[in-house]
Amino acid sequence: MKKMMRMTCLAALALAGSVLCGCGGRQQVALNKGEVEQVDPATLAFPLKEKVVLTGMTSFPANTESDPNKRTIFRRLQEKTNVEIKWTAMQGDQWNDKITLAMANPKTLTDFVFTANFNDSSLLKYADQGIIIPLEGYIDAYMPNLKAVFDKYPEYRAMCTDSEGHIWALPWIEQLGSGKEAIQVIDNMSFINKKWLDFLGLPLPTNTDEFEKTLVAFRDNAARIQKQFNIDGSIIPMSCIMNDGGQDPFVLINGFGEGYGDADKGRHIAVTDSRKVICSANQEGFRKGCEWLHRLYEQGLIDPESFTQEWSTYVSKGKSGRYGVCFSWDVANIANLADWVPLPVLTADVRNLTAQNGSFTSGFDRGRCVVTAVAKKPALVCAWLDQMYDPFQSPQNNWGTYGEDDDFDIFVLGENASGKTMLKHAPLGDASPVEVREAESVNGPLAILDEYYGVYVTCPDDAQYRLDWIKDYYTPDVNEKYVYPNVFMTREDTEKLSTLQADISKTINAVKSDWVMNGFSGQDWQAFCKKLDSYHLDDYLALYQKYLDAYYASMGN
Numbered sequence: 001m002k003k004m005m006r007m008t009c010l011a012a013l014a015l016a017g018s019v020l021c022g023c024g025g026r027q028q029v030a031l032n033k034g035e036v037e038q039v040d041p042a043t044l045a046f047p048l049k050e051k052v053v054l055t056g057m058t059s060f061p062a063n064t065e066s067d068p069n070k071r072t073i074f075r076r077l078q079e080k081t082n083v084e085i086k087w088t089a090m091q092g093d094q095w096n097d098k099i100t101l102a103m104a105n106p107k108t109l110t111d112f113v114f115t116a117n118f119n120d121s122s123l124l125k126y127a128d129q130g131i132i133i134p135l136e137g138y139i140d141a142y143m144p145n146l147k148a149v150f151d152k153y154p155e156y157r158a159m160c161t162d163s164e165g166h167i168w169a170l171p172w173i174e175q176l177g178s179g180k181e182a183i184q185v186i187d188n189m190s191f192i193n194k195k196w197l198d199f200l201g202l203p204l205p206t207n208t209d210e211f212e213k214t215l216v217a218f219r220d221n222a223a224r225i226q227k228q229f230n231i232d233g234s235i236i237p238m239s240c241i242m243n244d245g246g247q248d249p250f251v252l253i254n255g256f257g258e259g260y261g262d263a264d265k266g267r268h269i270a271v272t273d274s275r276k277v278i279c280s281a282n283q284e285g286f287r288k289g290c291e292w293l294h295r296l297y298e299q300g301l302i303d304p305e306s307f308t309q310e311w312s313t314y315v316s317k318g319k320s321g322r323y324g325v326c327f328s329w330d331v332a333n334i335a336n337l338a339d340w341v342p343l344p345v346l347t348a349d350v351r352n353l354t355a356q357n358g359s360f361t362s363g364f365d366r367g368r369c370v371v372t373a374v375a376k377k378p379a380l381v382c383a384w385l386d387q388m389y390d391p392f393q394s395p396q397n398n399w400g401t402y403g404e405d406d407d408f409d410i411f412v413l414g415e416n417a418s419g420k421t422m423l424k425h426a427p428l429g430d431a432s433p434v435e436v437r438e439a440e441s442v443n444g445p446l447a448i449l450d451e452y453y454g455v456y457v458t459c460p461d462d463a464q465y466r467l468d469w470i471k472d473y474y475t476p477d478v479n480e481k482y483v484y485p486n487v488f489m490t491r492e493d494t495e496k497l498s499t500l501q502a503d504i505s506k507t508i509n510a511v512k513s514d515w516v517m518n519g520f521s522g523q524d525w526q527a528f529c530k531k532l533d534s535y536h537l538d539d540y541l542a543l544y545q546k547y548l549d550a551y552y553a554s555m556g557n
Contacts, residue, residue, distance in 0.1 A: 029106035031130060031373040036137035044142060044383040047082035054381055055110035057088045057102065059095040061438040066091070072401050073442050077393075083384050086110075103131060111375040112385065114444040116169065118367035121498070123168045124491035132370040134166040138382035145389035149173065149447045155361055158554045159486045169370045170385060170445035174363035174398060176459070177467050178450055180478040184359040185470055186263075188246045190343040191331040193218075193324045199228055207347040208255060208292060215301040218324035231321045238296070238325040239303035241314055242516070243509045246329040249293065249306070250512065255348030256292065257285025263354040264484070267501060268508050269544055270354055271482040275552070277544040279537055281508040282529050285349070290515040292348075297516050307513050330466060342469045345477040353477045357484035364486050369445040388445050395423055395448055395457040400440030402426075408436045416455050423457040433462060487547040497543050503535040 060066055068074050068087040078084055088110055090098045099116070102108045103126060118126070126132045139146055150157040160167045176183035197204065197214070200221055205211040215237040218225065222235035241247035245265065254261035260270045260280045270280045280286060296302050305313065318326055318334035331340045345353045358364065375381050388397055396402075400410030402423065414424040428436060453459045459467070489497065511520070511528055520528075 029109070029374055030376075031106070032133065032375065032378060034130070034133045034373070036141065037377070037379040039142075039379045041142060044380060046080060046383075046387070049082075051082050051084060052377070052380065053084045053086055054112070054375075054377070054384065055086045055088070056112050056114050057090070057099065057110045058114040058442070058444065059090050059092045059099075061092050064439050068442065071442055072404055072440070073396055076401075077387060081384060081387060083380075106131070106374060109372045109374045111377075111381050112369060112371045114369055114442075116367055116370045117365065118169060118370065120366065120489060121491055121494045123367050123370070124162065124494070126370070127162075127166070127168050128491065130373055132168055133373050133375070133378060134168060135170065135371060135382065136161070136165070136167040138371075138379060139167065142379050142383045143386035143389070145386045145391075146170065146445075146447070149389060149449065153361075153449075155485070155555065156364070158551065159361070159364065159488065160366055161554075162488045163490050163550075169367045171447070172363070172365040172368040172443070172445060173447040173449075175448060175450045176362060176463050177470065178362055179360050180355065180475045181467065181471050182359050182362045183463060183467055183470065184362060185355045185478060186251065186353065186359075186474055187265075187329065187356055188248045188251045188327045189329065189331075189466075189469070190249075190251055190325060190327050191334075191340045192343045193335075193339060194341045195229070195339040196225055196324055199225065204341070204344065205346065206344055208252075211252075211343075211346055212296060212301070215296065215324065216299065219299070219301060229321060233317070233320050233322050236303045236317065236322050236324065237301045239314065239317065239323050240306045240327045241309060241311070242307050242513050244311075247311075247314065247327050249302075249327055250289065251327070251353075252346060253285065253289025253293065253348075254353050255285075255346050255350055256288040257349055258283055259350040259352035259354070259479070260285055261289070261352075261354045262286060262512075264357045266505060267357070267484075267544075268505060269357065269484060269541070271357075271480070271484050271548065273481045275482060275548060277484065277541050277548055279504075279532065279541060280354075281511075282532055282537070287525055288349070290512070290520070293516045294519045298519075302516070307517065330462060332462070337465075342473045344473050351477055352479045353474050354480060355478050355483050358486045360483050361486065366486065366488065368443075385445060389447050391449075391452050391456045392421075392423070394446035395452070397442050397444055397446045398448055399425075399460065400437050404440060406439075408439065410436055410440055411457075418455075420455075422455065425458045425460055433460075484544065484548065485551050487551050489543075489547055493543055493547075497540065500536055500540040500543075504532060504537060504540055507531055507535065 058068055065071055066089055068089055074085065099113065139150070156171065156173060160171055162168065196218060200217055202214055202217060205214045218235060218237040225231065225235055240249040242249065243265065248265055250262045260283050262268060262280045264270065264280065268279055268281045270278055272278060315334055317323065323335065325343065326334050328334050331337065345351055369385060371378055371381050387393055402409050402411040402413050408428065409426045411423040412426045414422050416422040
């Protein structure tokens with residue numbers, strides 16, 4: 001029925017003369033019908049014999065170059081393809097509002113939206129409206145670079161394909177490790193101050209009892225630590241930001257109960273080894289983990305500002321050297337690399353780290369780039385966008401380039417072991433990697449695969465040491481077989497799930513903060529579980545289960 005409605009919508013547009021009225025009906029904009037344009041692939045070979053102008057929309061970070069065509073990457077692409085892009089560029093912090101307005105008015109649409117970053121609901125809404133076109137036919141006919149990625153890793157095609165078999169957007173794929181060694185396996189890594197451990201003669205804790213004793217030692221030896229390391233400010237045994245992505249402390253509770261922890265901090269789901277979707281927050285391990293964290297808080301071992309502090313405050317205290325334990329994607333964000341080591345997985349009832357959902361297929365964004373229905377030459381648009389998936393081009397789009405006119409370069413050109421040209425990450429000195437990447441990169445659709453490293457590009461230093469941490473400290477304790485994949489739900493189910501999730505996640509996040517600070521009783525636990533049930537937790541999990549089963553069926557497993 002949904003497919004029939006979508007095709008009826010497109011047919012109605014076609015019967016109306018393939019036009020869509022602009023504001024006030026004063027201007028009509030021709031829309032293509034979504035049928036794959038048939039052209040001779042030889043005519044799409046780059047560089048084109050004659051220059052062609054296409055139009056695109058993109059975003060750029062604040063305080064960086066606002067004209068995309070002044071960025072070295074796009075200048076080189078124009079020379080390589082003989083395709084000029086007339087860009088509409090919007091500052092990144094204004095993107096969401098402006099792109100929504102642009103998509104609502106066909107008069108302002110360009111041939112493609114390069115950094116769309118649309119969620120599933122938006123993709124399917126624009127598909128139903130006939131504003132964007134399906135791309136599966138173009139990928140197979142005119143996009144050999146992306147097709148090669150899909151052929152080698154069919155899971156990415158499956159994750160890009162909706163329930164009706166359509167691909168509405170071009171993905172962003174960044175492999176940095178895979179499976180249980182993927183860089184996204186864990187978000188909120190816990191780090192411990194090795195300098196303090198060595199000063200106090202303490203070993204690296206391996207279980208929750210040892211960890212608790214270590215925090216007590218940090219607290220009880222605060223004056224000695226302050227004097228030894230000339231610290232200005234009180235000693236904080238452990239700090240975090242509750243319910244804040246990589247800064248959340250609940251990675252510590254993985255060893256309690258069944259060992260599921262609460263790795264999915266937005267949806268609070270996990271997948272059992274029998275492929276059953278469960279809620280991680282109504283498990284025995286969650287209850288016992290909350291009790292243990294409350295005990296730490298009662299002893300003054302957790303920063304009392306952890307429930308309210310902003311990122312800037314969290315970082316400021318960390319840079320002052322006041323933390324014994326902290327949480328982040330990379331400890332260099334909070335303190336420094338020299339004095340800190342990752343905290344190993346802590347044994348409680350079991351020893352386990354529940355991996356982040358979606359992490360086994362590494363970095364992935366399904367809605368990165370769309371081709372709109374106003375594109376008069378969609379085959380050429382797709383062929384040009386396929387250049388972004390070239391193995392030598394994707395790393396530049398993602399991180400930056402070489403041979404810039406300024407003082408900074410992410411890459412220098414070198415050679416791989418076979419003597420072929422390779423992008424080598426350049427030393428940045430005191431320059432901020434984030435700032436240099438923002439100044440040079442263009443993002444958009446791309447794919448960086450693990451097999452590219454050492455052939456087309458070197459691995460970034462900050463990614464490599466994190467991959468090493470994961471392999472050495474975490475992968476051995478990732479015991480589950482499955483994580484929840486990046487499934488593509490229907491618009492109806494996405495909206496239904498969003499409604500259910502709003503109440504369920506709000507309730508779970510509220511008790512995390514409340515119970516760690518104030519503790520809870522058995523009656524409180526029972527009331528919490530009943531409240532989740534009243535918010536239709538069964539329906540919530542059933543929706544996830546439906547798409548998990550469909551995903552593995554589509555993979556032939």
